[in-house]
Amino acid sequence: MKRRHKKKIPLVSYLFIFPALILNLMFFVFPFLQSLLMSFYDWPVMGEKTFVFLDNYIKLFQDAQFWNSLLFTMKYAVFVTPCLFILAFILALLINGAFKGVNLFRSLYFAPVVISMTCCSMVWLWIYNDLYGVLNYLLQTMGIIQDPILWMNSAKTSLPAVIFMVTWKMAGFSMLIILAAFQSVDEQIYEAASVDGADKVKQFFRITLPIIKPHAALALILSVIGSVLAFEQFLIMTKGGPAQDTTTIVHYIYNTSFKYFKMGYGSAITMILLLVLSVLSYFENKVLKDPTK
């Protein structure tokens, strides 16, 4: 019916997508291709670039600091994700329903999400301050600790401290995703279940949990992706230290490329980051596309 001859598309139509395409080509497609190229070069910011083929990658596999930062980033992701998820789940349960103040509470839990990681890190750095921080004061007053804890002086205390801060900051985001799932459950299913004699606990495990599973998986994956890209919370709170113990992978790329100006080597590390991200993206798409699983 609508079969037309090759209709000439007016040039003005292309003008609509032209700005977007130019941006995409110049600052996404082109850098994406170049990043692969760069990783095969010794590429200082100033001066001659030399083709070194796989040297950067060979160096990478022998670079203890690279492995440390990769492992540390994974460790961070593995610990922060369940903390975030559990708090988000509790929050979603608490604000699911109609009661006085529900909108206000939702906004309050969500507010830290919109604040920059930079400002949140500063806020908590003050709370964690060893001499004047309110946390040490409270713990000492309650008699839990004798001497003030130097929170940022070792990865043993700084990692949990940063995780606590990020959990506070980001829980509201996962909460929204889980809440959307809760609210997609048809009330009639519960009514039918209670008629059949299923109690609240049974309803939760048999009805609610299976239905929210895809949303929960999404919340988990998004928090893993966010954690893999962690940077400013550690830069600001621990400065990556002591002795680069808390340097994340993005932080290491930043140091290599923009502090020591080894752009080629930095690109090789970036390739590993890209690899990790594509695996995660694959899972994200799988979760998004198949809501029954």
Next chain:
Amino acid sequence: MKRVTRKTWMNTALAVIFFLPLYWTIVTSLKDKTEIYGTPPTLIPKHPTLANYIKIFTLDDGLYRGYLMNSFVITAITILLVVIVSVLAGYGFSKLQLRGKGFFMACILAAIMIPFQALLNPLYSIMSKLHLLNTIPSMVLIYATFQSPFCIYMMKNAFDMVPDSLLESAKLDGAGAFSVFSNICLPLTWSSAATIAVYAAYTTWNDYLIALVFANSNSIKTFNVGLTNLAIGQYGTDWGLLTSSSIIGLMPILILFVFLQKYFIKGMLSGALK
């Protein structure tokens, strides 16, 4: 009528705990030095003062006033660019016949998958070739490139909801291509346009890494970068100053959130659920 239930009380307790860190920062920023470092810490400032706020604005000949201005300017230009680019492209991808549409859309969607963190080095080398290093355009262009894919996607969905029959009848009435776009489609999608504007606002304002890499001179540094410089510099132990500047850094977005919550949440949720 909503009732006050046990949930209200449980939420009240939790919300107070949630708000405490921010409250503590605000309170600290309003205290003088002796009170900040005195024990026991006070929950309400005894002699509230705005000295810490005045100090940050007058420090180093108003350096931080300049940083704040830069943040506002960069955010404003980025919002404008992102909205224009995304609304146009969203309309193009949704309503216009174009050759290679699928391929172009795929290129743009790929940029949602790959965050800018993974392309910092080539971006730096491209900006250096374009002689844009250390300029506001370098930052704005990168922000727009990495924010617009999601915004285009969102605008495309919004334009998809506008029925084609409406466009056809407008064309029969003699409306031109651009007039169909601006007079018929645009008014029906303004809520999505507002959502992407808000998305661009908080993403740009909150960014740290791009600003850190691409703005080196004081004349274009953003407030977030200035804030961390403050923390590692000679004022690193002046917590009155550090808390007041943190509050200044987070306030614009928080105020925006209070008034435009709906758009924040819509943007965040559709970003996650796609």
